[in-house]
Amino acid sequence: MKNREKNGSNATGNTNLHTLIRQTKNALGKASTDRYGRLNRRGDRSCLDFRVSKEALPRALSIMNELLGVLEGKGFLIEISKDGYDSTQVVVGEERVRVFLIEEVTFPPYYVAT
Numbered sequence: 001m002k003n004r005e006k007n008g009s010n011a012t013g014n015t016n017l018h019t020l021i022r023q024t025k026n027a028l029g030k031a032s033t034d035r036y037g038r039l040n041r042r043g044d045r046s047c048l049d050f051r052v053s054k055e056a057l058p059r060a061l062s063i064m065n066e067l068l069g070v071l072e073g074k075g076f077l078i079e080i081s082k083d084g085y086d087s088t089q090v091v092v093g094e095e096r097v098r099v100f101l102i103e104e105v106t107f108p109p110y111y112v113a114t
Contacts (some may be wrong), residue, residue, distance in 0.1 A: 025057075056103045
């Protein structure tokens, strides 16, 4: 798989990290958070479409690393769209399928987001 590099062991014990996973880790490692506590990737077009908290980032990276490996293993192309939406897309034949990972955020009934 051409988009993988050995870069130490990740959460799943896999030592091969996809190029887009490394880019996302670097971009989100220094990102601020939104009002829901999820990392904000605004303006970074080299980053996968993640909406997760800093605490969930390692697991999200691990999950997406495995998913990208399976998809590329099946011959599909992974791209980060440059069409203004900054979305992660899997190219399947002539079709583009948007892929993103969102952490569900729940608040106690008395919580008011500001």
